[in-house]
Each structure stands twice: as structure tokens, then as C-alpha cells.
Amino acid sequence: MSDEVRSLYRRYRSQTFGELIGQEHVSRTLLNALASGRIGHAYLFAGPRGSGKTSTARILAKAVNCLTNGGRGEPCNECEMCRAINEGRALDLIEIDAASNRGIDEIRDLRDKVHFAPTQARYKVYILDEAHMLTNEAFNALLKTLEEPPAHVIFALVTTEAHKIPPTILSRCQRFDFHRASMNDILAKLNRICREEQIKAEPAALTVIARTATGSYRDAESLLDQLASFTGDAGVTLAYVQQVLGLAPLDATGKLVSAIARRDVAGGLQLLTQIVQGGADLRQFGRDLVDYLRDLMLVKTGNENLLDTTPDAIEGMRDQARALTIADLVRLIKLFSDPDVASGLRASAQPQLPLELAFIEACADAVQPAMSDAHQRAPISGTVVGLAAEQPPAAQTMASAQTATPSMPPTPRAAAATRSAERTTPASVSRPASTPPARPATSPSYVGSQPRAAVTPRPPTQPIVTAPPGSPLANVQEKWLTILETVKASSRSVEAFLKDCRPIEVNDETIVLAFKHSFHKDSVDNMKHRALVEESFSRVLAQPVRIRCVLAPDAAPTTGGTTAGGRTANPADDAVVKEAEKLFGAKVVNVEKPDD
Ligand SMILES: [Zn+2]
Structure with a gap:
């Protein structure tokens, strides 16, 4: 720096x-x-x-x-x-x-x-x-x-x-x-800095900088500073920012989605070519496209308040959202966030090919009319037929299939079917790792009074030691709470450390304890504390016991003989709970077990 x-x-x-x-x-x-x-x-x-x-x-x-x-x-x-x-x-x-x-x-x-x-x-x-x-x-x-x-x-x-x-x-x-800073908050701060520092900058350029910073004031301010120090009298222009960052034109994602909605295969392919020729980073464009589709889905589902974008952009999205069904949007998000598309963009000799194929498949998919808004759909673009001979085979198949039955749901689509068969990994709706789903800054963190999330059980996500009933390990698990109580009577802090572990193995006199955090493991595994712990174990189990402490970062701490249940002890760590938090944008403060 x-x-x-x-x-x-x-x-x-x-x-x-x-x-x-x-x-x-x-x-x-x-x-x-x-x-x-x-x-x-x-x-x-x-x-x-x-x-x-x-x-x-x-x-x-x-x-x-x-x-x-x-x-x-x-x-x-x-x-x-x-x-x-x-x-x-x-x-x-x-x-x-x-x-x-x-x-x-x-x-x-x-x-x-x-x-x-x-x-x-x-x-x-x-x-x-x-x-x-x-x-x-x-x-x-x-x-x-x-x-x-x-x-x-x-x-x-x-x-x-x-x-x-x-x-x-x-x-x-x-x-x-702390909440991730919203794009509009960052934009407000950039505007203030430009005013006070007398930096000349196009509003659209600042919008791009704010968006690129993905929630970090520090990144946005550093980027503005770097850009401002290299531009002369012209100031920070949109074109310059896009060139430096390797970005596609701001409205490119919107235009491509419009092409899909109109089933304008030729127009969309031309647009993709322009983006490539403009030197934009295609992987970034792919991520931006998925972000944009997600925003459309929020508009379509009446969640505009969750959008982190400018009012002008929202206005344009409303029109597009009307032309697509929710099912369309879900399908498009899955299609463009397919790992094959992202990895293909990296590896292919024709870097734009995976995007082109996904786009063509998207056009084919978008033809399935939902009864409610079928009348809003444009007829298939006439240019497709003329272009078909020059298109990749996938486009040709799709185009002829669609032309044959323009108003009916398409019969098996060779293009899509071939693509699906080639897939080795299932399509995923998760966004790319580099742009994690930002919890909108305006969403409340429910702490205190709040709706409770009830979660139904499901198979364990990690190997849990299920001891056969009557085995020495089961015996230890059964008496775990008593052991903790006994330790607590001698030392509260050692008990706190022990809560981080679970017994995973019993060999003769030795009980193996798996800890999640090395700090807690080391704290128990010193001479003074180990003696205290072994003494407590021995007393409760009525036999001499030695302990061996191991580190197992994925270990779920034991909460009183319930290890076989398969739930992690800390609800916040549970994958289902995390998913629920993501879906509802809220913080889960309590997880209730369903009635047994
Ligand atoms: Zn003072």
C-alpha cells in the first residue's frame, strides 16, 4: 500500500x-x-x-x-x-x-x-x-x-x-x-470523499467502484485513491474503471438477460463476442450475471428492499422481472452458476464457449411458457433460423426444434439433454465463493425476541462414534454429565475446557478425548489438569482411568450421552441451521428439537 x-x-x-x-x-x-x-x-x-x-x-x-x-x-x-x-x-x-x-x-x-x-x-x-x-x-x-x-x-x-x-x-x-457495508453506504462515502478532496469522478464510475469493493470501505477507498492518482484532467471515468478492472459494460448482464427473455439467440451471441473483444474478465462477467439474476429473483418475489443497488437499476429490473417467471429465474441461476461453466471459462481454448452454450440452453429453457404469463412472451426471434447454419450444433438443434413448435412446450431438447448427460456434477444454486451472498445490511439480526427456527433431524454430516450399548465407550458417554459435574466441583475452568471435547475411544484404562480447539486440548493436557481430570473419571467410573487428548477440529462436543443423535452441540455450527440463516437472513438463537 x-x-x-x-x-x-x-x-x-x-x-x-x-x-x-x-x-x-x-x-x-x-x-x-x-x-x-x-x-x-x-x-x-x-x-x-x-x-x-x-x-x-x-x-x-x-x-x-x-x-x-x-x-x-x-x-x-x-x-x-x-x-x-x-x-x-x-x-x-x-x-x-x-x-x-x-x-x-x-x-x-x-x-x-x-x-x-x-x-x-x-x-x-x-x-x-x-x-x-x-x-x-x-x-x-x-x-x-x-x-x-x-x-x-x-x-x-x-x-x-x-x-x-x-x-x-x-x-x-x-x-x-458488524454488517457488511451496503453498496449505497459505500457509494455515499465515496461521494463525500470526492467532494472534499475535489476528485472528479463520473457517478457511474463510483457505482462500479462501490460494487467491486463487495462490502469493504477500505477496498473502495483504496481503489478510488489508486484510480484518481492515475487519471488526469478527465477524472475517474466509467470507461477507465472498466478497463482497469477488466469489467464488462455495466448494462451487459441486463442486456444478456433481455436477449434470453426475447429468445434472441443471435443478439445474445453478438453481445458475448463484444464482451470478449472488450477485454473483460469472463469469469467475473459470469459471476456478475448470476448476481444480477439473483437480484431479478428478489424483485420478482417482492423483495426489492433487500437489493443493494441504485434506484435506477431497480427500475430497469422491474421490466425484466415481468418478462420472466420465478421458475425461469431459478433455472437460469442454476444454469449459469453450474461449476462446468465456471471451470470451462478458465480452461477452454475458446474461453467464451461455456457461456455461449449456457446462454443458448437458457434461451431454449426460457421457451417453456408458464400459463400465467405465456402471452407476454415474444415469438421466437426470426434471426435464429437464418443463423442456424453458422451456430454450434447445440444452437441448430434447439432452433429447429423451437421453430417446429413455436407455441408449445418443447419436446425433448437435444441440446439440453446432451448437456445434462455430460454433466458429472449436479447444478448448484450456490454463488461463486468469491462473491459470498451478502446478508443485506438492513436485515435485522434477531437477538433477544425473535422467531424460533425449528429444525427436523437428518442424517449426520460427520462421522459420529456410535458406541454399541453396554460397551466401555457407551458407558463413558452415559456418565459424561456426571463426569463433567465432578470435574466442575474441583475446577470450573477445566470443566469449561472439557465441554469442548467428546470421548471417542476406550482402550483398557485409557479414554481418548477428541477436542475441537487445540487451546482447550492443551489446557487439559498438562500435568496438573490431567491429574484432576483422570481423578474425576476414575471416581465416576469406579476404576483407574488415564486420558489421552487428541485434536479433531470437526469433533462435535458430547452433551451428555447424546453423541449418537448426530446433531452438533452448537446449533450455530449446524449446516441446516446455517442454510436456514442464509435463507431467512436472520440469526438463529435457539434450535428446538422436534417432539420425540
Ligand atoms: Zn476528547
């Missing part, structure tokens, strides 16, 4: 809670806590990169230490303390980057120094960036501190991968989930 890039991104970093766009649920809660003087000692800020987590941690550090607000509200950004923090010279704000090597030494220091009072400020604030990367040693030091935090210390753990943080740490933090 050049100094210039860093400077623009730094200059426009949010300096107050009020400036945090799109994270009102976080700033409101923190401001309330400040106003009532109920500041926690450990916070977890989780969310996508570039969504303002570290900025929030710094604002919090200023707010609790500001010399003019009494530690009860927004920081003033003018007092000596606020300025010291903004300029990165405050001694009592300690930022540790767990992703880099220096994190190890600093965390080692942490335990020694954390008890010293702050040098100048009211609170010593530790910001642990990329907290999920901490070593086990560091987690251990942190846990010890979190168990009895000194009154003058606040920890802010910042992470993009909260699921990698051990539950023993999580349970001691107040957690805030």
Missing part, C-alpha cells in the same frame, strides 16, 4: 460513533453503555473485513478516555487524549496484531503489564486485531486475564472469523456482529 493510499483511507476513517455508517446497532449499544457508565471489560467485534471493527475499537478507546466528555459519550477528538489516540501516540492504547509474529511477544508482556495502572488515561485499552490468529499460549494468557480483569483494562478483540475463537474466550466477551 502506498503512502498516498494509506493517507486517504486513514483520513476518512470514522472518528465518532455517529460517523460509523451502517453499524448503528453497534454504536447505539456502545453509546448507551457509555451513558450509563456500564463499560464492559472485554468486547468482541466480529464481521467482514473493512466494515469498521478496528475503527470502532479506537473510537471506544477515545470515548472512555476523552478528557471532555467525562467518559460518558462521543469522543471530542480535540482534547489531548483524543488527539494522542488519533495520532497513534497514546501509551495506554495497545494494538496487537495477532496475525504477525510480534503478537507473540506482546501477548507475553500482556500478562505482566496488564495489572499496572494506565500511564495517562482512565483505561488501558488493548485492541487485538485478527484475534482468531492468537497462539494457544496467547489465548491462555488472555483467558487468565479475562477471568479476573483489572478494573482499568478494556479488551477489544477484533476478528473476521469469530468461530475460530475458543468458546471459553467468547463467553467472557460482549459480542458485536
Whole structure:
């Protein structure tokens, strides 16, 4: 990152809670806590990169230490303390980057120094960036501190991968989930920067930059800075942005879908050729196309409020959505997100061929008229017949089949059938990994009062040890809760570590325990704790027991003899629950077992 890039991104970093766009649920809660003087000692800020987590941690550090607000509200950004923090010279704000090597030494220091009072400020604030990367040693030091935090210390753990943080740490933090920034929020910020920096930029160019940043303010601002520093008097133009990013023209996805709706095979193939000749990245175009079809599906199903795009674009989508049925859209999304299309675009000597074939198949599919809106469909394009001789065989077959029965649902379509037969992997509706389905920033996170998701059981997704009844392992599983209780009587923290594991094997006197997190495994697997655990096992099982701890990241912790049930103990980790969350855009807070 050049100094210039860093400077623009730094200059426009949010300096107050009020400036945090799109994270009102976080700033409101923190401001309330400040106003009532109920500041926690450990916070977890989780969310996508570039969504303002570290900025929030710094604002919090200023707010609790500001010399003019009494530690009860927004920081003033003018007092000596606020300025010291903004300029990165405050001694009592300690930022540790767990992703880099220096994190190890600093965390080692942490335990020694954390008890010293702050040098100048009211609170010593530790910001642990990329907290999920901490070593086990560091987690251990942190846990010890979190168990009895000194009154003058606040920890802010910042992470993009909260699921990698051990539950023993999580349970001691107040957690805030940051939303992915919406395109319109990013666009608003880019406009503000252009105004204040007097950067000349076409509105459409800024829209493309905001869209490309996929939810990261940081990426959008860096990109704008780079583009602005290379363009001269012309400013940042749409054409320049598209050229630099290898993007197809903004309306290309819409035009291709129009061609499908009109069954204009010739027009669509010409468009694809133009896109290739324009130097656009076809894989990116394929992803954009699937995104666009998904947006159309949202419009069609009356969910325009979930769209992350400009009002003009929505207007155009309404017309297209009317020309297609939901079944059409589902079919098109499956067709264009087929792994064969994506991998073909990478490997083929004719890179555009997979897209062309998918497009032609899409035109054939789109002919199946839904009774309700069959009258809205245009008759098949006359150009198809004339072009047929020059088209790939698939197009020819489709064209002649359609021409023969223009108003009837097509009889077996050779093109589609051949394609389907060639497929080795089933079509998938999941979007490509590089553009994960963004939970719209406006969707509520249901925490507190909320609809409950009931989930029906299904076969286990991972191998679960099902011990035969009466076997030594079954015996251990049966008495698991009692064992935990016995351990808890001696040490609550060791019991907390044990909750992360499950017994997977019993060999004579040795019980093998599989842990999900190495931090918890190592914490149990030291001489002092192992003796305590073995003693508890021996007492409950009425026989001498040794334990062996192994790491099995996919292990589902045992919850009292129910391992054979096949559900993961943490509902949030369950694939079905995750799918439900994706579908409804909500956070599942409770999973109820169906009546047994
Ligand atoms: Zn201040």
C-alpha cells in the first residue's frame, strides 16, 4: 500500500460513533453503555473485513478516555487524549496484531503489564486485531486475564472469523456482529470523499467502484485513491474503471438477460463476442450475471428492499422481472452458476464457449411458457433460423426444434439433454465463493425476541462414534454429565475446557478425548489438569482411568450421552441451521428439537 493510499483511507476513517455508517446497532449499544457508565471489560467485534471493527475499537478507546466528555459519550477528538489516540501516540492504547509474529511477544508482556495502572488515561485499552490468529499460549494468557480483569483494562478483540475463537474466550466477551457495508453506504462515502478532496469522478464510475469493493470501505477507498492518482484532467471515468478492472459494460448482464427473455439467440451471441473483444474478465462477467439474476429473483418475489443497488437499476429490473417467471429465474441461476461453466471459462481454448452454450440452453429453457404469463412472451426471434447454419450444433438443434413448435412446450431438447448427460456434477444454486451472498445490511439480526427456527433431524454430516450399548465407550458417554459435574466441583475452568471435547475411544484404562480447539486440548493436557481430570473419571467410573487428548477440529462436543443423535452441540455450527440463516437472513438463537 502506498503512502498516498494509506493517507486517504486513514483520513476518512470514522472518528465518532455517529460517523460509523451502517453499524448503528453497534454504536447505539456502545453509546448507551457509555451513558450509563456500564463499560464492559472485554468486547468482541466480529464481521467482514473493512466494515469498521478496528475503527470502532479506537473510537471506544477515545470515548472512555476523552478528557471532555467525562467518559460518558462521543469522543471530542480535540482534547489531548483524543488527539494522542488519533495520532497513534497514546501509551495506554495497545494494538496487537495477532496475525504477525510480534503478537507473540506482546501477548507475553500482556500478562505482566496488564495489572499496572494506565500511564495517562482512565483505561488501558488493548485492541487485538485478527484475534482468531492468537497462539494457544496467547489465548491462555488472555483467558487468565479475562477471568479476573483489572478494573482499568478494556479488551477489544477484533476478528473476521469469530468461530475460530475458543468458546471459553467468547463467553467472557460482549459480542458485536458488524454488517457488511451496503453498496449505497459505500457509494455515499465515496461521494463525500470526492467532494472534499475535489476528485472528479463520473457517478457511474463510483457505482462500479462501490460494487467491486463487495462490502469493504477500505477496498473502495483504496481503489478510488489508486484510480484518481492515475487519471488526469478527465477524472475517474466509467470507461477507465472498466478497463482497469477488466469489467464488462455495466448494462451487459441486463442486456444478456433481455436477449434470453426475447429468445434472441443471435443478439445474445453478438453481445458475448463484444464482451470478449472488450477485454473483460469472463469469469467475473459470469459471476456478475448470476448476481444480477439473483437480484431479478428478489424483485420478482417482492423483495426489492433487500437489493443493494441504485434506484435506477431497480427500475430497469422491474421490466425484466415481468418478462420472466420465478421458475425461469431459478433455472437460469442454476444454469449459469453450474461449476462446468465456471471451470470451462478458465480452461477452454475458446474461453467464451461455456457461456455461449449456457446462454443458448437458457434461451431454449426460457421457451417453456408458464400459463400465467405465456402471452407476454415474444415469438421466437426470426434471426435464429437464418443463423442456424453458422451456430454450434447445440444452437441448430434447439432452433429447429423451437421453430417446429413455436407455441408449445418443447419436446425433448437435444441440446439440453446432451448437456445434462455430460454433466458429472449436479447444478448448484450456490454463488461463486468469491462473491459470498451478502446478508443485506438492513436485515435485522434477531437477538433477544425473535422467531424460533425449528429444525427436523437428518442424517449426520460427520462421522459420529456410535458406541454399541453396554460397551466401555457407551458407558463413558452415559456418565459424561456426571463426569463433567465432578470435574466442575474441583475446577470450573477445566470443566469449561472439557465441554469442548467428546470421548471417542476406550482402550483398557485409557479414554481418548477428541477436542475441537487445540487451546482447550492443551489446557487439559498438562500435568496438573490431567491429574484432576483422570481423578474425576476414575471416581465416576469406579476404576483407574488415564486420558489421552487428541485434536479433531470437526469433533462435535458430547452433551451428555447424546453423541449418537448426530446433531452438533452448537446449533450455530449446524449446516441446516446455517442454510436456514442464509435463507431467512436472520440469526438463529435457539434450535428446538422436534417432539420425540
Ligand atoms: Zn476528547
